[in-house]
Amino acid sequence: MLLEVEGLCVNYGHIEAIRDISFGVPEGTVTTLIGANGAGKTTTLKTVSGLRKVRAGTVRFDGKDITSLAPYERVKLGINQSPEGRRCFVGMTVRENLDMGAFVRKDRKTQAYRDDLDRVLTLFPRLQERINQPAGTLSGGEQQMVAMGRALMSRPRLLLLDEPSMGLAPKLIQQIFSIVTEINEQGTTVLLVEQNAAQALKRSDEAHILETGAIVRSGTGAELAGDEAVKAAYLGGDV
Incomplete structure (x- = not known):
């Protein structure tokens, strides 16, 4: 267990x-x-x-x-948590939010770290398109993707x-659960x-x-x- x-x-x-x-x-x-x-x-x-x-x-x-x-x-x-209400750092970019999820990691300059970032961006292709945007400018569904991706960055x-x-539209709900x-x-x-x-x-x-x-x-x-x-x-x- x-x-x-x-x-x-x-x-x-x-x-x-x-x-x-x-x-x-x-x-x-x-x-x-x-x-x-x-x-x-x-x-x-x-x-x-x-x-x-x-x-x-x-x-x-x-x-x-x-x-x-x-x-x-x-x-x-x-153990990591994607919290209720997303709690994104709204003034920081998507990339900076994802990096914050890896704050306990000491391998940020390694291929393993880049592989994990690639994994998150593959799971959430929309984040690749928004990678340099402030999180506060994203839709609710996109912010949910940031919150989940941020949690995954700690492995x-x-x-x-x-x-x-x-708070998500039905189509996005289906996507998030998938x-x-x-x-x-x-x-x-x-x-x-x-x-x-x-x-x-x-x-x-x-x-x-x-x-x-x-x-x-x-x-x-x-x-x-x-x-x-x-x-x-x-x-x-x-x-």
Whole structure:
């Protein structure tokens, strides 16, 4: 198991945001967390990446306890996050944003670094066209590509994706999810948080449903997509 979350509890002040959740992310898979707004999905990702402190429980990565590690130390180990809302550096160019994703790397002048940049630009050809534009001048879909590409530049073993389809047109949503599948097929394990449950479950090996900070249902993506109660609650009655 690449990522193991065990008995995790996280508070915002006196508010319990996550209540005793446990799940794993097998290496090589796409694992998805779905649920309504406020269910604890983003908090879970932030806790895995080290941006939220743990009240109780353990986070292990590749067998190592990382519960107390700083975020940048987790990036060095191979965890990186594409955050909700993209969070691009709007005054910097696309190339500079991508370079920022590799801040922990010491091989920026090597062929390996150029190969990784080429990989990102192959995944997102639009970014090659916009490579010298400030990120703030890009469309929402293009900024999402920058955010995902920036995270990939650290060579993560585990990529955390928080709402990659938020605010995008249907055609772009399809494109982004196809790229998520391609990233996974190239060897990167993905932990995905997504409101578009139908698209997410289609591409998920495993999935967990969160409600008010607790996991209430788990299964394969296909199992949850075919469950009548899940359809009614999250898929509009159909996939």
